[in-house]
Amino acid sequence: MKGRNVILGLLQKKERTGYDINEVFKTIFSHFFNGSFGMIYPSLKKLEKEQVIEKKVVIQEGKPNRNVFTISKIGTQEFFEYLASPVQSEIRQSDFLIRMYFGEFVENEVVIQWIKDEIQQKVEQIEQLNKDYIKWKDKLTYTQKISYDVGIAQYEAEIQVLQAKLLEMD
Amino acid sequence: MKGRNVILGLLQKKERTGYDINEVFKTIFSHFFNGSFGMIYPSLKKLEKEQVIEKKVVIQEGKPNRNVFTISKIGTQEFFEYLASPVQSEIRQSDFLIRMYFGEFVENEVVIQWIKDEIQQKVEQIEQLNKDYIKWKDKLTYTQKISYDVGIAQYEAEIQVLQAKLLEMD
DNA sequence: GGCACCATGTAACTAGTTACATGATTTC
DNA sequence: GAAATCATGTAACTAGTTACATGGTGCC
Numbered sequence: 269m270k271g272r273n274v275i276l277g278l279l280q281k282k283e284r285t286g287y288d289i290n291e292v293f294k295t296i297f298s299h300f301f302n303g304s305f306g307m308i309y310p311s312l313k314k315l316e317k318e319q320v321i322e323k324k325v326v327i328q329e330g331k332p333n334r335n336v337f338t339i340s341k342i343g344t345q346e347f348f349e350y351l352a353s354p355v356q357s358e359i360r361q362s363d364f365l366i367r368m369y370f371g372e373f374v375e376n377e378v379v380i381q382w383i384k385d386e387i388q389q390k391v392e393q394i395e396q397l398n399k400d401y402i403k404w405k406d407k408l409t410y411t412q413k414i415s416y417d418v419g420i421a422q423y424e425a426e427i428q429v430l431q432a433k434l435l436e437m438d
Numbered sequence: 439m440k441g442r443n444v445i446l447g448l449l450q451k452k453e454r455t456g457y458d459i460n461e462v463f464k465t466i467f468s469h470f471f472n473g474s475f476g477m478i479y480p481s482l483k484k485l486e487k488e489q490v491i492e493k494k495v496v497i498q499e500g501k502p503n504r505n506v507f508t509i510s511k512i513g514t515q516e517f518f519e520y521l522a523s524p525v526q527s528e529i530r531q532s533d534f535l536i537r538m539y540f541g542e543f544v545e546n547e548v549v550i551q552w553i554k555d556e557i558q559q560k561v562e563q564i565e566q567l568n569k570d571y572i573k574w575k576d577k578l579t580y581t582q583k584i585s586y587d588v589g590i591a592q593y594e595a596e597i598q599v600l601q602a603k604l605l606e607m608d
Numbered sequence: 609g610g611c612a613c614c615a616t617g618t619a620a621c622t623a624g625t626t627a628c629a630t631g632a633t634t635t636c
Numbered sequence: 637g638a639a640a641t642c643a644t645g646t647a648a649c650t651a652g653t654t655a656c657a658t659g660g661t662g663c664c
Binding site: 277296299301347348351355356357361362363364369372378379382385386389409410411414415417418419421422424425426428429430 | 439443444466470521525527529531533538541542543544552553585589592594599603
Binding site: 440441442472474476477480481500501502 | 651652653654655658659660661
């Protein structure tokens with residue numbers, strides 16, 4: 269799965285701007301995909317050049333113009349080919365867990381602080397996911413809810429393990 | 439956290455070959471870091487050129503020679519600077535969860551198959567982690583065990599959610 | 609006879625990151 | 637008055653992937 273497949277999928281549903289796509293990445297996608305403006309705009313440009321998507325400029329007053337993108341026939345075809353391709357295994361880079369592995373090289377207090385920060389971050393991410401979930405829940409499909417539920421369950425599982433470890437470490 | 443920091447960390451503990459480093463990546467690191475030969479050998483070459491690590495060639499009979507790498511003083515310094523730097527937030531790319539998000543575009547049976555395959559894979563990964571854990575448990579540090587426990591807990595949490603969803607989907 | 613293990617690399621590529629660059633409107 | 641929101645991009649870079657290339661030993 270490449271960034272382009274994800275962008276194509278979002279445009280398959282409805283037309284969007286780069287800014288709209290980023291909103292999706294920041295909210296519901298946050299726990300299983302990393303996207304950023306630096307990836308979105310260059311991708312959109314490339315896809316447009318390849319005629320996989322099309323650009324419409326919408327003039328706005330008081331705000332910058334919106335470049336609204338729609339998917340083309342070949343774009344839809346590419347997206348369905350992606351959906352028919354084998355599911356790729358997950359890619360993860362957890363700096364936190366890398367540091368746990370190397371924990372022997374730092375003071376115990378440093379490890380404890382890393383763990384506390386990780387818990388704090390995951391707590392916040394759960395809160396954010398729950399907020400988004402409540403906000404969109406009527407519009408979410410059954411499988412979209414699965415992606416939320418998996419994310420929340422994984423964060424909660426991690427928090428539980430880490431809190432138990434913290435208690436043991438005193 | 440870059441690949442080079444991780445390699446440096448492994449060499450901080452003891453001298454290793456590219457092949458050895460890959461073994462670590464394939465086993466305990468498998469659930470929180472993606473490394474491959476294609477990244478290891480070019481990195482080692484670059485690090486050697488920068489004099490961050492040093493190469494010793496060990497001649498072997500009947501097997502290819504081993505290029506054994508040791509960390510240098512500046513390498514150790516770089517590694518400790520990494521440990522003192524802020525913890526980076528996790529990077530994840532889950533093709534499976536992306537497909538859950540786009541589940542509306544495929545038949546229900548396809549979604550079910552994706553879920554079953556995901557469960558199967560995670561079950562296997564837990565088994566693998568448990569096997570490695572038993573094999574190394576006497577040598578593992580306390581924080582290394584944390585990295586195992588977090589991984590296993592997250593996989594289990596995901597499996598639980600997915601199994602419950604499968605039951606609901608009939 | 610075939611597979612897994614041990615062991616190492618390079619060339620070409622490309623996807624994505626980082627840093628830079630701009631700026632009005634709305635809300636607190 | 638500050639911060640958040642809306643809105644878009646490019647140039648330079650670099651880390652990592654993919655594909656290619658080799659080959660003996662030991663086990664089942």
